[in-house]
Amino acid sequence: MNSFGVRFKFTSFGESHGQAIGCVVDGMPAGVKFDFDLLQEMLNKRKPGQNSFSTPRKEEDKAQVLSGVFEGYTTGAPISIIIMNENTRSKDYEKDVFRPAHADFTYYHKYGIRDYRGGGRSSARESAARVAAGALACMLLREFDIEVVSGVFGVGKIDSCLSSDEFDFDHAKNSEVFALDQNLEQSFKDEILKAKKAKNSIGARVFTRVKNPIKGLGEPLYDKLDSKLAHAIMGVNAVKAIEIGSGIQSTYMYGSENNDELKNDRFLSNHSGGVLGGISNGDFIDIKTYFKPTPSIFLPQQTQNIQGENIIYELKGRHDPCVGIRGSVVVNAMVAICIADALLLNASSNLNNLKQIYKKNK
Numbered sequence: 001m002n003s004f005g006v007r008f009k010f011t012s013f014g015e016s017h018g019q020a021i022g023c024v025v026d027g028m029p030a031g032v033k034f035d036f037d038l039l040q041e042m043l044n045k046r047k048p049g050q051n052s053f054s055t056p057r058k059e060e061d062k063a064q065v066l067s068g069v070f071e072g073y074t075t076g077a078p079i080s081i082i083i084m085n086e087n088t089r090s091k092d093y094e095k096d097v098f099r100p101a102h103a104d105f106t107y108y109h110k111y112g113i114r115d116y117r118g119g120g121r122s123s124a125r126e127s128a129a130r131v132a133a134g135a136l137a138c139m140l141l142r143e144f145d146i147e148v149v150s151g152v153f154g155v156g157k158i159d160s161c162l163s164s165d166e167f168d169f170d171h172a173k174n175s176e177v178f179a180l181d182q183n184l185e186q187s188f189k190d191e192i193l194k195a196k197k198a199k200n201s202i203g204a205r206v207f208t209r210v211k212n213p214i215k216g217l218g219e220p221l222y223d224k225l226d227s228k229l230a231h232a233i234m235g236v237n238a239v240k241a242i243e244i245g246s247g248i249q250s251t252y253m254y255g256s257e258n259n260d261e262l263k264n265d266r267f268l269s270n271h272s273g274g275v276l277g278g279i280s281n282g283d284f285i286d287i288k289t290y291f292k293p294t295p296s297i298f299l300p301q302q303t304q305n306i307q308g309e310n311i312i313y314e315l316k317g318r319h320d321p322c323v324g325i326r327g328s329v330v331v332n333a334m335v336a337i338c339i340a341d342a343l344l345l346n347a348s349s350n351l352n353n354l355k356q357i358y359k360k361n362k
């Protein structure tokens with residue numbers, strides 16, 4: 001559907017070439033200091049048309065906050081944020097042709113109606129709304145010193161050899177391709193530009209870390225934290241897989257290699273990625289996300305049109321050569337939303353928590 005979350009819940013609206021996109025966030029507690037600069041900064045990181053590693057579609061993505069904030073603080077009412085679409089070019093899109101690997105095909109067959117303009121609702125233009133909701137989640141998490149950081153550790157066939165503890169999140173923040181490994185910044189850029197020049201696209205891999213998570217986040221059994229994270233991240237366009245902690249690698253290990261031993265109230269390693277039994281254990285929550293290459297490429301490809309005819313299609317228009325780059329910002333936002341939701345849900349998980357809240361307020 002178009003909503004995500006239980007206590008911290010957002011609904012997104014809008015299409016790629018409609019008038020606007022946006023979100024309504026319900027469940028943000030009252031009294032959180034509203035940081036408009038953070039909201040705009042996160043949107044700016046995702047916004048298109050900033051450099052040659054993203055689509056040339058230039059959008060300002062200026063957020064307007066319509067409700068739920070008064071005199072600089074959240075009021076507990078739904079917060080609605082709207083972002084206008086200003087640089088649409090619908091004539092670039094064929095009314096009747098399905099782009100290979102794009103959701104044009106499945107949306108048409110599911111709904112029987114087609115907003116072909118920029119992919120309509122299936123376009124990742126919608127992901128700006130997720131980033132706006134994610135910024136609100138970050139404002140809440142900040143109050144608990146929880147921070148979510150992300151960056152790119154692999155593009156195409158190039159992967160960083162660094163361990164996750166060596167990733168440079170500060171470098172990634174200011175890198176045009178959000179590279180977590182300074183030494184690979186140029187190689188990542190070269191790979192993307194090589195694919196772009198060849199009228200092609202390329203896949204990428206993203207690492208996300210939740211710093212300083214509180215122990216106890218996650219609602220067993222059907223809303224385990226890792227399953228919620230997977231739900232949130234797999235819902236981002238073009239994500240094909242995620243891993244928590246050592247993920248797939250742990251299936252090649254002995255228990256003695258994979259087990260995170262405990263000493264002096266600390267884990268000596270973090271193969272679990274900070275989640276045990278669907279509940280955060282207080283260690284970093286580490287997630288890898290795998291993005292496929294952008295479906296829209298400019299090479300001739302076989303496809304079909306709405307009439308069912310086989311055709312050779314050479315697409316025109318503006319597209320990201322590597323969606324994993326801007327996608328990393330969206331993943332970061334979705335993780336923040338998951339953690340904010342888990343934080344609010346956990347407040348009523350045991351009597352002590354509840355007593356602390358109500359006794360203090362008596």
Ligand SMILES: Cc1cc2nc3c(=O)[nH]c(=O)nc-3n(C[C@H](O)[C@H](O)[C@H](O)COP(=O)(O)O)c2cc1C
Nearest residue numbers: 102103122123124237238295296319320323326327
């Ligand atoms: C930030 C971001 C930007 C994207 N930009 C494009 C794009 O310019 N062209 C395109 O064909 N797909 C783009 N995509 C991916 C498609 O939206 C997506 O692959 C498509 O809807 C099919 O869905 P699926 O890959 O999740 O199965 C983008 C994805 C993200 C996360």
